[in-house]
Amino acid sequence: MTIALQVRNELGIHARPAQHIVKIASRHKAEFFIEKDGNRVNGKSIMGVLMLAAEQGSTVTLTADGEGAEELLREIQTLFDAHFYE
Amino acid sequence: MREQRIQGIGVSPGIVIGEARVHARRRLMVRPRALAVDQVDAELRHFERAVEKSRRGILRVSTQVRRRLGADSANIFEAHLLILDDPMLTGRARELISKEKLNADFALLTAMSEIQRAFSDVKDEFFRQRLDDLEDVGRRLIDQIQSGRSHKARSQPTGPHILVADDLSPSEAACLDTTRVIGLITEKGSQTSHTAILCRSVGVPAIVGVENVLEQIKQGEVCILDGNSGLILVEPDPSTMLEYSQLRRVFAGFQLELDQLTHEPATTLDGHRVELSANIELPTELEHLPKVGADGIGLFRSEYLFLAAETMPGEETQFREYRKAARAVHPRRVIIRTFDLGGDKQPGGMQFPHEANPFLGWRAIRVSLDRPAMFRTQLRAILRASVEGNVQLMFPMVSGVVELRRALDFLEMVKAELDAERLPWNRELKTGIMVEVPSAVLVADELARMVDFFSIGTNDLTQYTLAVDRNNHTVAHLYRSLHPAVLRSIRLTVEAARRAGIWVGLCGELAGDPAALMLLLGLGLDELSVSPVLLPEIKLLVRALRMEDCRTFTDRVMSLGDADSIQAACDEVLRGQFGDLPLWRPAAPQGDNS
Numbered sequence: 001m002t003i004a005l006q007v008r009n010e011l012g013i014h015a016r017p018a019q020h021i022v023k024i025a026s027r028h029k030a031e032f033f034i035e036k037d038g039n040r041v042n043g044k045s046i047m048g049v050l051m052l053a054a055e056q057g058s059t060v061t062l063t064a065d066g067e068g069a070e071e072l073l074r075e076i077q078t079l080f081d082a083h084f085y086e
Numbered sequence: 087m088r089e090q091r092i093q094g095i096g097v098s099p100g101i102v103i104g105e106a107r108v109h110a111r112r113r114l115m116v117r118p119r120a121l122a123v124d125q126v127d128a129e130l131r132h133f134e135r136a137v138e139k140s141r142r143g144i145l146r147v148s149t150q151v152r153r154r155l156g157a158d159s160a161n162i163f164e165a166h167l168l169i170l171d172d173p174m175l176t177g178r179a180r181e182l183i184s185k186e187k188l189n190a191d192f193a194l195l196t197a198m199s200e201i202q203r204a205f206s207d208v209k210d211e212f213f214r215q216r217l218d219d220l221e222d223v224g225r226r227l228i229d230q231i232q233s234g235r236s237h238k239a240r241s242q243p244t245g246p247h248i249l250v251a252d253d254l255s256p257s258e259a260a261c262l263d264t265t266r267v268i269g270l271i272t273e274k275g276s277q278t279s280h281t282a283i284l285c286r287s288v289g290v291p292a293i294v295g296v297e298n299v300l301e302q303i304k305q306g307e308v309c310i311l312d313g314n315s316g317l318i319l320v321e322p323d324p325s326t327m328l329e330y331s332q333l334r335r336v337f338a339g340f341q342l343e344l345d346q347l348t349h350e351p352a353t354t355l356d357g358h359r360v361e362l363s364a365n366i367e368l369p370t371e372l373e374h375l376p377k378v379g380a381d382g383i384g385l386f387r388s389e390y391l392f393l394a395a396e397t398m399p400g401e402e403t404q405f406r407e408y409r410k411a412a413r414a415v416h417p418r419r420v421i422i423r424t425f426d427l428g429g430d431k432q433p434g435g436m437q438f439p440h441e442a443n444p445f446l447g448w449r450a451i452r453v454s455l456d457r458p459a460m461f462r463t464q465l466r467a468i469l470r471a472s473v474e475g476n477v478q479l480m481f482p483m484v485s486g487v488v489e490l491r492r493a494l495d496f497l498e499m500v501k502a503e504l505d506a507e508r509l510p511w512n513r514e515l516k517t518g519i520m521v522e523v524p525s526a527v528l529v530a531d532e533l534a535r536m537v538d539f540f541s542i543g544t545n546d547l548t549q550y551t552l553a554v555d556r557n558n559h560t561v562a563h564l565y566r567s568l569h570p571a572v573l574r575s576i577r578l579t580v581e582a583a584r585r586a587g588i589w590v591g592l593c594g595e596l597a598g599d600p601a602a603l604m605l606l607l608g609l610g611l612d613e614l615s616v617s618p619v620l621l622p623e624i625k626l627l628v629r630a631l632r633m634e635d636c637r638t639f640t641d642r643v644m645s646l647g648d649a650d651s652i653q654a655a656c657d658e659v660l661r662g663q664f665g666d667l668p669l670w671r672p673a674a675p676q677g678d679n680s
Contacts, residue, residue, distance in 0.1 A: 010437065015165050015216060022168050046168040047175065047201050047220060053213040086398070 002063045003073055009083040012055035017084035022046045024075045030066035089322045092302055094271065096316035097282035098619065100291030100341075101334040102248065102269040103327070106320075108305045109251040114228060119189040129183050133176075133190040136230035141170055143226060162219065169223045174201055176227075191231045198224045248311055250303045254281050264288050269311040271318060273299040286619040287371045293318060314668065337668045344622035348379035352625045354607070358633040361613035362625055363418075365593055369407070371618055372414045378622060382418030382476070384541065384615025385593040386411055388464065389425045398436075398460060404467035412474035419476045421541065421615075422468050423520065424461070426450045426482040445555060450483035455492055465500040472512035480541060484519040487532050494536065520593075522546035527575040534586030541615065542579055544594025548572050566649040567596045568656060573605070573644065580610045591615055600669050601656040603627050608640025623669060630663070 007013055013021070025032045025044045032043035036058060041048030043062065054060055064072045079085075121129055148163035169175060175197050182193035201220060208214055246268045253274040254262075259281040262270070267290060275281050275294035285292035291313030296302065303309060303320055310319040310330045314337070319326055352362040363384030364375060375383075391399045391407055399407075411420045428438060428449035441447035454461040471477050479497075484490045497517065504511050521527060522543030534540065548567045549556055556565040566572070576592070583590035591613030596602050598620035606614060607628070616624055639659060646652050660669075 011212070014212060015219075016161070019165055019168055026171070042173050045172045045174040045177075046165065047172050047205075047216070050213055050216050051201075051204055051208060053208045053210050055210070 001065075001069055001073065002061060003077065004059055004061050005077065005080045006059050007054045007056055008080070009086045010056055011086070012058070013049060013052065013060075013084075015050070016086070017079075018046050018049040020079055020084055021049055021076065024079065025072060028064075028068040028072040030064045030069040030072050032065075032069075032072060033063045035061040035063070089326055090302070090320040092296055092318040092320065094293035094296040094316045094318060095276075096292075096313045097275070097294050098270075098285035098290060098292035099313045099337075100269075100289065101310070101312050101314065101330060101337050102291050103308070103310050103330065103334070104246055104248045104268050106250045106271075106303050106305060106307045106309050107247040108300060108303065109249055109254075110300055114195065114225065115232075116191045116195045116228060117189075118192045121183075121187040121189060123187070126184055126187055129190050130180065133179065133183060133193075133231065136190065136227055137170060137176055139230045140223070140226045141167065143230075144170065144223075165216075165219055166223050169220060170227070175220070175224070191228050194224060194227055194231065248309050250299055250309075252300055259284050262288075262290070264290055269293075269309075269313070271296055271299060271303065271309070271311060273297060283368050284370060286617065287368065287374045289619075333668070340668050344626060345377075347622060347625050347629070348377060350379070350625070350629065352381070352628040354628060354631050354633045354636075356632045356634055358607075360607065360611075360628050361591065362621060362628065363421075363591075363613060363615045364618045364621055365615050366411065366618075369410075372411060375414060375618060378618045379625065380415070380418075380618065380621055381613075382415045383411060383420040384591055384613060385480075386420055386422045387426065388422055389427055389431055392425060392427065392436075398463070401463045401467050401470075404464060405470050408468055408471035408477065409474060412471055412477050416474065416476050419478055421478045421480050421518070422471075423480045423482050424451070424454055424464055424468075427453050445549065451481050451489060451493060452483070454481075455489070455496070458496070461496060462500055462503075465497055466504065469501060469504055469511040469515070470509060472515045473510050475512060477512065478516040478518065478539075480518045480520060480539075482520045482543070483522055483546065484533065485523045485525045486529060487536070490519060490533060490536055518588075520546075521579050521590075522550070522594075524551050524575065527578050530579045530582035531585060534582050534588055537588065539588050540579060540583050540590040541613075542576055542590065542592040542594065542611075544572065544576070544592060544596040547575060547594065548596075551575055566653070567594070567599075568602065568605075568652045569649040570644075570647060570652065573609070573652070576606075576611075577609055577644070584610070589613065598624060600624070600627055600664065601653075601660045604631060604636045604639045604659060605643055605656060607631065607633060608636035608638075608643075626667075627664060 009017065022044055033040055034043045034049060034052060036052045036054055039052060041051055043049060052060065062073060062076060144163050144166050148160045151163065152160035178197040178200065179190065179193040182188045182196055183190055188196065198220060202217060205214060205217055246266055248269040248271060249267045250271045253272060270285055270290055270292040272281065272294050273296055282292060282294060291311055293311060293313060293316050296318065307320050308322065310322050310326070352360045354360070361381045363382045364378060364380040365385040365387070366372060366383050367387050367390055391404060408422055428447065429445050439448060468477065468479055481490070481493050501511060516538040518537050518539035518541060519533060520543045521530060521540050523546070526533060544567050548565060548569070551571050552564060552566065552569055554561050554564045556562050580590050589612040592606060592611050593615035597606065597614040598616035600623065603624060614624065643652055643655050646655065
């Protein structure tokens with residue numbers, strides 16, 4: 001399943017938000033990918049997530065597949081909604 | 087070989103003699119080897135052991151940094167742990183070992199370069215910085231892989247040595263083994279860099295600003311490091327050696343004398359008590375504060391919480407840090423200055439506009455007033471910590487009444503908010519301002535009616551009064567804190583405070599200058615706040631002075647019309663009174679503005 005989310009915190013997905021994302025993703029068995037502007041990276045890879053250089057206002061597409069996919073996406077959505085706690 | 091003299095900037099006092107150990111970034115030596123099919127499993131196991139050893143290594147450094155530099159600085163190591171488990175790095179390396187039958191170190195290097203290549207499209211410097219972390223983790227892993235195979239053991243002097251490096255990162259500095267590193271010499275760094283502050287706080291003599299240091303000093307060469315004068319003598323002649331051995335004894339004796347003053351008050355010979363407090367810039371300085379014997383903290387630079395970290399620390403983190411500082415000096419006071427950001431202090435991760443004149447731009451209280459969420463968080467944390475009873479609050483760079491009123495109104499609002507949430511704060515909380523802008527000096531009588539104390543910041547006051555940016559090398563020589571205009575500003579501020587019945591201190595670098603001491607006492611300052619490393623010296627001098635002499639001297643000096651004459655008079659009286667003491671006169675620093 002796939003959802004699209006907008007990055008709303010001022011600094012975009014820099015080190016700390018990326019850490020949050022990867023930590024959540026790594027707790028789940030499901031495969032998880034993040035895509036931005038045609039670049040698709042493994043959402044469990046911190047360097048991958050940083051490579052997207054997702055700045056404020058950009059939109060990312062999140063795809064999860066397999067066991068716990070739904071829950072994973074729900075947790076990530078909460079994280080985005082909370083502006084990565086910043 | 088003849089001795090060689092190199093001049094640097096002494097940033098931490100003391101004289102040491104020892105062997106140089108050169109800390110250079112080694113080039114990675116990794117060669118591809120094709121593995122036989124039956125070697126693959128062993129190589130994978132070898133790789134996993136290296137990963138686990140690296141994990142323990144990162145955790146160790148993280149603990150060290152947390153202890154010495156604070157929790158927020160340690161956050162970067164959490165990222166390092168995630169990089170260590172990154173599928174694109176170690177995952178990819180495993181794949182290369184098992185499928186391509188590559189040796190572990192080469193597999194890892196390949197995975198690293200794949201990531202680096204993929205980052206080449208990323209233009210934003212902010213995101214690219216993370217490549218440094220990748221490099222850190224990658225090198226650590228490769229080291230482990232290679233040392234596990236008992237590659238050639240690196241020969242490193244294990245005894246006491248002088249560390250020579252082009253630069254040290256804050257985490258490298260935090261991990262300095264001060265039982266073995268007796269001195270430090272670097273090419274980069276300044277009076278106010280973390281490394282310098284750390285060396286001062288742990289009492290390791292240090293010199294920075296030595297050009298091409300790695301070419302000038304070679305592994306194993308004997309060096310004399312004089313942190314007082316910033317002079318390095320490489321392979322010294324026997325006569326120089328003798329001279330410095332004696333100097334070192336004098337200095338060590340003087341240190342002993344200073345140590346005995348820890349529990350003595352800063353009182354002049356004629357019984358005038360001066361508050362002598364410390365400027366705190368790093369958590370590690372708090373640890374070492376007890377042996378300095380300070381009357382509390384006169385300036386707690388709260389922005390260090392921010393500068394060391396990537397992002398704004400939350401209310402809880404700040405609250406804990408403020409409370410820790412309060413408890414460290416209880417019952418003596420700690421004056422927490424709200425964030426002084428902007429100018430030359432721009433933390434990564436915060437957006438600052440490009441300004442033609444950053445020092446005349448978006449700085450300090452102006453930033454706080456424009457960022458109510460940030461300001462509110464900080465004031466809440468300070469107010470909550472104020473229940474300790476000894477916390478006081480100070481706003482930086484206030485330039486006039488309207489600005490101060492806005493800050494005070496905001497403070498009242500935050501207090502009301504805490505009340506509504508039934509969170510306690512100290513109702514007796516004292517609030518003051520830094521006086522460091524000429525306009526504040528000229529309306530000091532108005533401002534004095536609104537606050538409980540003044541603290542004069544001579545670094546900024548000098549640069550604003552004289553219109554000299556001391557980081558600008560073309561005009562830096564015009565930066566003179568002993569300029570009569572600066573001294574008259576101090577006098578005006580003291581007089582305004584007197585009339586309003588509030589106390590007034592001084593927390594700029596001038597407070598730590600032995601030559602200025604008589605003058606500052608004579609001007610009637612109630613408190614001097616200095617860097618912890620200078621405090622014992624200043625205390626010793628205060629205790630050897632008479633207030634009456636200070637006043638007489640000040641009357642004479644205040645009638646002089648130019649900085650040169652004033653400097654000469656101050657130097658002369660210092661020589662006359664204390665010429666035989668090995669006092670440390672810090673070199674003109676760069677880039678700090680309190």
